[in-house]
Amino acid sequence: MSSIGLLHSPGRSGLSLVALGLPVLLFVIISLISPSFLSVQNLSNVNAQITALLIIALGQMIVAISGGIDLSVGSVLSLTSTLLVSVDPTLSIPTVLLVGVCVGLVNGVGVAIFTVHPLVMTLASMTFLQGLALLILPVPGGSIPGFLEALVDFSFLGLPAAFYWCLTFVLLAAFLLRATKFGMRLFAVGANAQNAARNGVNVTFYKILSYVLCSTSAVMAGMYLSARVASADATMGASFALESVTAVALGGVQLAGGVGSVPGVIAGTITLGLMTNGMNLIGVSPFVRASATGVLLLIAISLQPRKAIGA
Amino acid sequence: MLVLETGADPSMEGPVPAVEFVEITKRFGSTMALDTVSIKGWAGSVHAITGENGAGKSTLMNLLAGVHQPDAGCISINGTPLKLENPKAARIAGISTIFQELTLLPNLTVAENMFLGREPLKTAVVDRVKMRELAEEALARLGSQISVDAFCGDLSVGEQQMVEIAKGITADAQIFILDEPTAALNTPEVEKLAELISRMKSEGKLIFYISHRLDEIFRFCDEVSVLKDGKYVATSRVSEIDRDQLVSLMVGRELGELFPVRSTSRDQAKALLNISAIAISDNTPEVSFSLSRGEILGLGGLEGQGQRSIIRSIAGIEAFSKGEIRKTSRETDIAVPITPTIVEVAKAGIGFVPEDRKTEGLYLTLSIAKNMALGMLRELSVWRRARVRSDHIETLLHKMRVVAASANQEVGALSGGNQQKIMIGRWLASNVDVLLIEEPTRGVDVGAKVEIYNLLREFADAGGAVLITSSELTELLGLCDRILVVRGGALVAEFEGTEATEEEILHAALSSTAENYNKKEEVA
Numbered sequence: 001m002s003s004i005g006l007l008h009s010p011g012r013s014g015l016s017l018v019a020l021g022l023p024v025l026l027f028v029i030i031s032l033i034s035p036s037f038l039s040v041q042n043l044s045n046v047n048a049q050i051t052a053l054l055i056i057a058l059g060q061m062i063v064a065i066s067g068g069i070d071l072s073v074g075s076v077l078s079l080t081s082t083l084l085v086s087v088d089p090t091l092s093i094p095t096v097l098l099v100g101v102c103v104g105l106v107n108g109v110g111v112a113i114f115t116v117h118p119l120v121m122t123l124a125s126m127t128f129l130q131g132l133a134l135l136i137l138p139v140p141g142g143s144i145p146g147f148l149e150a151l152v153d154f155s156f157l158g159l160p161a162a163f164y165w166c167l168t169f170v171l172l173a174a175f176l177l178r179a180t181k182f183g184m185r186l187f188a189v190g191a192n193a194q195n196a197a198r199n200g201v202n203v204t205f206y207k208i209l210s211y212v213l214c215s216t217s218a219v220m221a222g223m224y225l226s227a228r229v230a231s232a233d234a235t236m237g238a239s240f241a242l243e244s245v246t247a248v249a250l251g252g253v254q255l256a257g258g259v260g261s262v263p264g265v266i267a268g269t270i271t272l273g274l275m276t277n278g279m280n281l282i283g284v285s286p287f288v289r290a291s292a293t294g295v296l297l298l299i300a301i302s303l304q305p306r307k308a309i310g311a
Numbered sequence: 312m313l314v315l316e317t318g319a320d321p322s323m324e325g326p327v328p329a330v331e332f333v334e335i336t337k338r339f340g341s342t343m344a345l346d347t348v349s350i351k352g353w354a355g356s357v358h359a360i361t362g363e364n365g366a367g368k369s370t371l372m373n374l375l376a377g378v379h380q381p382d383a384g385c386i387s388i389n390g391t392p393l394k395l396e397n398p399k400a401a402r403i404a405g406i407s408t409i410f411q412e413l414t415l416l417p418n419l420t421v422a423e424n425m426f427l428g429r430e431p432l433k434t435a436v437v438d439r440v441k442m443r444e445l446a447e448e449a450l451a452r453l454g455s456q457i458s459v460d461a462f463c464g465d466l467s468v469g470e471q472q473m474v475e476i477a478k479g480i481t482a483d484a485q486i487f488i489l490d491e492p493t494a495a496l497n498t499p500e501v502e503k504l505a506e507l508i509s510r511m512k513s514e515g516k517l518i519f520y521i522s523h524r525l526d527e528i529f530r531f532c533d534e535v536s537v538l539k540d541g542k543y544v545a546t547s548r549v550s551e552i553d554r555d556q557l558v559s560l561m562v563g564r565e566l567g568e569l570f571p572v573r574s575t576s577r578d579q580a581k582a583l584l585n586i587s588a589i590a591i592s593d594n595t596p597e598v599s600f601s602l603s604r605g606e607i608l609g610l611g612g613l614e615g616q617g618q619r620s621i622i623r624s625i626a627g628i629e630a631f632s633k634g635e636i637r638k639t640s641r642e643t644d645i646a647v648p649i650t651p652t653i654v655e656v657a658k659a660g661i662g663f664v665p666e667d668r669k670t671e672g673l674y675l676t677l678s679i680a681k682n683m684a685l686g687m688l689r690e691l692s693v694w695r696r697a698r699v700r701s702d703h704i705e706t707l708l709h710k711m712r713v714v715a716a717s718a719n720q721e722v723g724a725l726s727g728g729n730q731q732k733i734m735i736g737r738w739l740a741s742n743v744d745v746l747l748i749e750e751p752t753r754g755v756d757v758g759a760k761v762e763i764y765n766l767l768r769e770f771a772d773a774g775g776a777v778l779i780t781s782s783e784l785t786e787l788l789g790l791c792d793r794i795l796v797v798r799g800g801a802l803v804a805e806f807e808g809t810e811a812t813e814e815e816i817l818h819a820a821l822s823s824t825a826e827n828y829n830k831k832e833e834v835a
Contacts, residue, residue: 011462012418179436188416188427195414198378200399200428258418 085142728759
């Protein structure tokens, strides 16, 4: 009963003071230590650095709320990158989107119909797709279609393109979760799939859809990142699988399913972004940063309210 | 046996039954869950479906709820045969099920839960305003104060049940299935439910009331149908039957045949286990009692009154804040205090058989022999070679009359009764002298029940002692030498098994909350 009490305050958002306060705290600390942090140039750098991760983390959040996990997002990002420079520019966007949807379908069908554990299922597709990406483009390079580069390199009302990319996906994800039937049913499936089914929710469909949306988000992140660096790399996304899970967990999303929110994921992503940027500015070794992130994750998670929904 | 007419007086309720089960048959693997069962339910009435555990009550209702489909036979709603392929189809047919284990999602609000699966839409967006309005309306009709914005995980079980019923009302259901609705309710909540049921009845709904509690059947219901071992036994108007007749229909034999003869070897002076003033926390009542050699002691009362906590604190699973448990040692015959941890309790020769065999008790994918051996190996050190004494196990299996192909069969494939025997057998194999058993025959058919009762009696007669919790009055009355009634975490009454009656136990279990409160104060 007391564990249910914990659910009372953050509801199903998983939001807590820790999740929301951590990026603010980091922001204050870094700006005190490093004067150059608060420059417009640097802040817009941070924004650009976290955009791809934010897009993927939003997709990861959807899968996590359904009770799953998707490790293949990084490989999908990499594969997107290699395809963008390998197929005819006019076909590039449809191709990568189709690939994204297919990967999501395979993951989703494996998990929801063949009941493969999501960790194993997406680990398999992650490994497979990484190999495929390296086969397509063994050496980094190539040129990204011009219109894509234009899409990531504009500024409007004094705000950079990265901001609008973030805004688009944040609004989209928030709309899906809060306003649609999909959002409500996703939470239901994640909390207790059997009971959701008893209420007439097609659990299989919603699980598969969540993986499709997640893979598609990875394709979007791949397009953004490739266009930003103006070149392709078959290992570009390698770090994203674990970083997206970290961001999601920092943001109060529970990997057991049924709990999570867009503001939480934004906070988690910014926290990770600030760790990288801040330590860069202060001149800390990236290896130290990696270790520090691990410790931070553990501390943040231990301070958050947790509950196995449905218990 | 009585011969009873089927169905009610058609002149009163109209000629077409709201629900008719026609020769329904359902198998699960090799188990015949329902065997050509036919029952009629009339609009504006409460129809009890009763029978022992495993009689097929829930299976029948799951067919009506669209959770399972019959292998043969059909279900007619208002005279039209319908195929209820899934829960959604059942809902569209006007059937609302309030499952025993409630199906509300803890992370959705009351309003969301009530409309999950049929959300009102405004273009592509869920119309939350309308959803809240309709939810409020339905709850208001039930006279409920529950906020539609509360998360269901924060509600009490009684409130959740209310929400489930309100959900049926918003779905415009004509047929309600209440599956053991009082299992988790306290007394005021039961009163509220009674009110609800009569209101639904007056609105012309048909209510199927699944229960094996006699007093509820006689209080709430108009008709009662009895199932036994998956077969239809009889239907009668409640006003035309008495308790004894109903019990003999349910059990299919006289109560006396079900239970072994009580022992004479009980030695009240020789306490094997002594529980003195244990309390789960500082504001729960203290509980003291002792368990004698040769005795079977039962903890009764309504469900959720603290029986579980008491037996589990003795088993070392739940911690208690004060008090002491002493057990007479086998070797020295001196009562020594026991450290209440699972390992120490087992070492002291106390075995615990949890209520939920599947998740807490057995290793379903391991063989019978391995499951049993885990009890015997308990006393070995970690590095000793784990030999499975197959001869010993075979003897035990034979003695317990476990029906299995061989000792190598997976436990998950066995029937509930055989699984329960394995659980008990595991402790017998490890040579304990006290058994703590939660609901010893839950989900077990009548034949296996008798064998389990005999097994427990033999164990007690051989110098052991057994403590059980049970929500079945017949079991408490028939099996136990002594019965303690638990209410609000306190022991409120004690009965000798030979002298107690159902009414006395129920009265003690149900007495008013005010009285209950005084008891608590006394203890404090």
